[in-house]
Amino acid sequence: MTAELASIIDFIRYAASRFSAAGLTFGHSHDNPIDEATHLVLASLHLPPDLPPAYGAGRLTQDERSRILALIERRIGERVPVSYLVGETWFAGLKFKSDRRALVPRSPIAELIEGGFSPWLDEREVSRALDLCTGSGCIGIAMAEYNPSWTVDIVDISDDALSLARENIAFQHVEQRVRPVKSNLFEALEGQCYDLIVSNPPYVTEDEYAALPGEYAHEPKLGLTSGEDGLDICLQILDQAADHLNDDGLLIVEVGESEHALAALLPTVPFVWIEFKVGLMGIFALERRDLIEHSGAIRAAAKARGL
Known part of the structure; x- marks a missing residue:
């Protein structure tokens, strides 16, 4: 299923959906799954939080995809705050x-x-x-x-x-x-x-x-x-x-x-x-x-x- 994810916005949407479904608590800098997913994805890619929307269509490399997917699983499985995951x-x-x-x-x-x-x-x-x-x-x-x-x-x-x-x-x-x-x-x-x-x-x-x-x-x-x-x-x-x-x-x-x-x-x-x-x-x-x-x-x- 994740093979269909290609762009930055794909991964933000996917992470937000997974976070919502998992019933996570959002109390560390963010109060909603979309902002939290944006933080995780952009920080993982060493991109600023105010990235222009046009860059959302940018495609990820395989290494970037694997790294972000692993962090999403840790956020859900271990309940680690995103700020700690991305440093x-x-x-x-x-x-x-x-x-x-x-x-x-x-x-x-x-x-x-x-x-x-x-x-x-x-x-x-x-x-x-x-x-x-x-x-x-x-x-x-x-x-x-x-x-x-x-x-x-x-x-x-x-x-x-x-x-x-x-x-x-x-x-x-x-x-x-x-x-x-x-x-x-x-x-x-x-x-x-x-x-x-x-x-x-x-x-x-x-x-x-x-x-x-x-x-x-x-x-x-x-x-x-x-x-x-x-x-x-x-x-x-x-x-x-x-x-x-x-x-x-x-x-x-x-x-x-x-x-x-x-x-x-x-x-x-x-x-x-x-x-x-x-x-x-x-x-x-x-x-x-x-x-x-x-x-x-x-x-x-x-x-x-x-x-």
Whole structure:
């Protein structure tokens, strides 16, 4: 049957049909089988995602056909995310290396970066920024790419994640402005202050993790879970961030589905939940002054769970 497949568009259509029939989960960069199939086929052929439609009729060699068919079978049989299969993904319009050393980049923070963090930074001077829990480095590197006057520290506790982040720093040629740091949150950043701290920390609950589809089992659990309610790491960030923000500093953190649990846990803290093109995505902004004003409630909540 596959002998009838000849062109790029043939293989995209075939892969999308197979993915739909197999009941795969699409949660790693794409939300549908056609985009996922396009990613797999074009990346396998070392072609850009915005390939002009006229090239869709291009015929594949036998080696290319065999390679793509093998990847389609692995995507279905092993439930491996496409980004891991092809070794690359796109975030905020930039290409990054992607493998099992870190989560597949997929944060809606990309939309904030592409939009210049407007309106949050419209009246704010930023020269130093921090990407906390950086994983592959995509958020911090993208911030540096979109803001050439910024220097950015990217921090993670995982040696594996940082090794991938270093490769992405070199891949994007931002070695002079992006510094990778191994640290358990702020531990290795004593005395360091920033105008902007952005974090996409682990926030999946243990129950949620147990129910995740097979695709997520290929990602490091360290980058996903954060206690019973998903808020352990977020609370530590809230408790410590003011010490690492300049006077007019801003904190932006993604907590996903744990948004409601966080709001209930700290009802007096004035979290501003950021609206995206598709709606609320569980990402808040907080001023340094608000972190200081509500530090007692934050510290109490963190202390109550032994943090």
